[in-house]
Amino acid sequence: MSLPLFEYGDEVRVVRNVRNDGTYPGMDTGTLLIRRGAVGCVYDVGTYLQDQLIYRVHFLESGRTVGCREEELIAAAEPWVPSLFEFRDNVVATRSLALRGEVVVEMGRQGSVMKVLRDLPQGVQYHVHFGDGLVLQVPEQSLGAVDASAEVIDGQ
Structure with a gap:
């Protein structure tokens, strides 16, 4: 040890x-x-x-x-990049998400954060599971929190 x-x-x-x-x-x-x-x-x-x-x-x-x-x-003095969401947080897409021009997640669809990516040059992003085996890497500004009453809180 x-x-x-x-x-x-x-x-x-x-x-x-x-x-x-x-x-x-x-x-x-x-x-x-x-x-x-x-x-x-x-x-x-x-x-x-x-x-x-x-x-x-x-x-x-x-x-x-x-x-x-x-x-x-x-x-505590080391650099730290805060994020709005953490592993297991429930989130909602605040805009439609597309792959190669095809919308795969409609605005308002809920998902669950699987991983937080903090050290990217383009800012904090998340691996989000939207169900049916669909996991996307999503920028923080495209997600909102889901509170207990299912209201969307904008992630921006």
Whole structure:
């Protein structure tokens, strides 16, 4: 096992959504605890199964302290590209989407984010599953969120 990359007091950013794996008390398994991009402070460093470093990170904004693996963290000062949507988010096409001139997704069709692509020169894009095996790479400005009442919130 290598030495910890981060130490007590270091500010870090979580690069993946952190969900309850059943070890966070008072919340259902699978509940989103910390959203990707949140910044916290390393409170402690320990190990799991004697071979994995686990950082106990306090996220002041949410008031939660959660365990994070090293690969889930970067230094808070490192460059970060925020995105409107994350893996598993439900989205809706805010315009019709076409392949080779043929419309394959009508405006208003719902899909699910499968992957977030942050490091593209043209900006944030997503792999979106629109059902029937159809997965498209879609720019952020062509998507909106679907809220609980199924209203579309523009992604621009």
